[in-house]
Amino acid sequence: MRKLVLAAAIGAAMVPTITLADETTDADDAGWTGTVEFGLAASRGNTDSETLRSRLGLATANERGKHEVGLAFLYGEQDGVESAYRYEAFGKSNLRLGDHHQLFGSARTERDHVAAYEYQSTLAFGYGNQVIQTDTTHLGFEIGPGYKWSKRQDVRIHENGAVVRGNMDFGHEFNESTSIYDTFLVEAGEDNTFARNDIGVRVKMTESMALKAGVEMRHNTDALPGRHKTDTLTTVNVTYDF
Structure with missing residues (x-):
C-alpha cells in the first residue's frame, strides 16, 4: 500500500509540474503539446484491491513531420500483495511524403512483472497512410519491419x-465535448505475436481537463503454463491537456 500511495502522489504532482513546463515552452515557441492521465481505482470487501494508472504523452509537428514520445505506468495491489506492475516508454517520428503518406520510425520498450513476458522492446520503421483526415475524424494505418528483444x-x-509491426489509429469527435478513440498495435514475430487494442470515450469538462473511460486488451500468442495470454484493463482516468 505504501508503494501505491507514493506512486499516486508522484502522479498527482505531475500536473502542476507539466503546466510550468508548458509556460516555458510557450516562451521558447517550441510547439510541443501533450496530455497527462491519472486514474486510481480501489475496492473493499471480500477482496481489497487498488490499481493506479498514469500516462504522459508529448508531441510536436511541423510541415515536415511529427514527433511523439511518452511514458506509461501501471501498479496494482490485491490484499496487500503486488498484483500488477508495468511501465512503458515509447517514441515515434513521421516524415511526411504528401498529404496522406509518410514514413515512420518507432521505438517501444515495456517491463511487466506479471504478464506472459517480463520485457519486450521493439524498433521498427515503415510506411504510413492517413486514410481519413477531417476536422472531426481521423483514421491512419502503419506497417513495416522491425526487430524485437x-x-x-x-x-x-x-x-x-525480426517482427512485422502494424498500427491503426482512429478517432472521431461527436461534438465539442465528446469523442471516441481506438488504437490497435500488433508486433508479429516467429516466436510470439503481441497485440494491444485501446478503445474508449473522452468527455471534456473544461478546455484542458476531461474524463476518459476505456478498455485496454493486451494479448500474447505464446505464454507459459499458468500465465494468461490475454490481459484486460478497464479504466476511468482524468486527463489534462497542455
Missing part, C-alpha cells in the same frame, strides 16, 4: 528476432 516471465528464455 523479449524475455518470458520466470525463465531465462530470450526470444530476439
Whole structure:
C-alpha cells in the first residue's frame, strides 16, 4: 500500500509540474503539446484491491513531420500483495511524403512483472497512410519491419528476432465535448505475436481537463503454463491537456 500511495502522489504532482513546463515552452515557441492521465481505482470487501494508472504523452509537428514520445505506468495491489506492475516508454517520428503518406520510425520498450513476458522492446520503421483526415475524424494505418528483444516471465528464455509491426489509429469527435478513440498495435514475430487494442470515450469538462473511460486488451500468442495470454484493463482516468 505504501508503494501505491507514493506512486499516486508522484502522479498527482505531475500536473502542476507539466503546466510550468508548458509556460516555458510557450516562451521558447517550441510547439510541443501533450496530455497527462491519472486514474486510481480501489475496492473493499471480500477482496481489497487498488490499481493506479498514469500516462504522459508529448508531441510536436511541423510541415515536415511529427514527433511523439511518452511514458506509461501501471501498479496494482490485491490484499496487500503486488498484483500488477508495468511501465512503458515509447517514441515515434513521421516524415511526411504528401498529404496522406509518410514514413515512420518507432521505438517501444515495456517491463511487466506479471504478464506472459517480463520485457519486450521493439524498433521498427515503415510506411504510413492517413486514410481519413477531417476536422472531426481521423483514421491512419502503419506497417513495416522491425526487430524485437523479449524475455518470458520466470525463465531465462530470450526470444530476439525480426517482427512485422502494424498500427491503426482512429478517432472521431461527436461534438465539442465528446469523442471516441481506438488504437490497435500488433508486433508479429516467429516466436510470439503481441497485440494491444485501446478503445474508449473522452468527455471534456473544461478546455484542458476531461474524463476518459476505456478498455485496454493486451494479448500474447505464446505464454507459459499458468500465465494468461490475454490481459484486460478497464479504466476511468482524468486527463489534462497542455
